[in-house]
Amino acid sequence: MKQVCVLGNGQLGRMLRQAGEPLGIAVWPVGLDAEPAAVPFQQSVITAEIERWPETALTRELARHPAFVNRDVFPIIADRLTQKQLFDKLHLPTAPWQLLAERSEWPAVFDRLGELAIVKRRTGGYDGRGQWRLRADETSSYRLNATANVLSSRA
Structure with missing residues (x-):
């Protein structure tokens, strides 16, 4: 066996x-x-x-x-950024995504991804933890943690 x-x-x-x-x-x-x-x-x-x-x-x-x-x-694969970069390099289809490192990048996130974005911590946060569904008018309530950059993807 x-x-x-x-x-x-x-x-x-x-x-x-x-x-x-x-x-x-x-x-x-x-x-x-x-x-x-x-x-x-x-x-x-x-x-x-x-x-x-x-x-x-x-x-x-x-x-x-x-x-x-x-x-x-x-x-x-433990870091969602390097995971997505690997998938892109291998031409594996994924939802459109963008790194969000600073608050000033919110407009670009919604320009690229549409009216609703899924925001995820780069590491950890499985089973729904460390993940948020946000619209452009809700970003002020989201606290961007400078030590845990996040990925946004289309909902």
């Missing part, structure tokens, strides 16, 4: 495990604090269900493993 170790044991890891069973693939969702000796990664393909993880004994071990096939893409 083929094996896949998934760094992270949340909902996605459990769903991958369930989906792998009928395909003859043993999927092992692994907690970030697991001891490396307890994880069957030596003969496994390794991936992750999360974009960022802390440095632990396990994550250090997995990061060095040649079977962590997509390890280098996680820092790119």
Whole structure:
């Protein structure tokens, strides 16, 4: 049976495990604090269900493993700006988007994207957190955080 170790044991890891069973693939969702000796990664393909993880004994071990096939893409996709830039470079279709770094850029955002924009933090903010639907007349109520630039995309 083929094996896949998934760094992270949340909902996605459990769903991958369930989906792998009928395909003859043993999927092992692994907690970030697991001891490396307890994880069957030596003969496994390794991936992750999360974009960022802390440095632990396990994550250090997995990061060095040649079977962590997509390890280098996680820092790119964890930041929505570099993610969108990669998608554009690969000519993958996405909603039109624009970086919003300063309040003075709001008019350009709505000129490019239309009357309603989805504003998202560059990092974090999944499951609806860190995301806002705004119209041009609502931007004064939105507090632009200078340390967390955001992306705007067409609604």
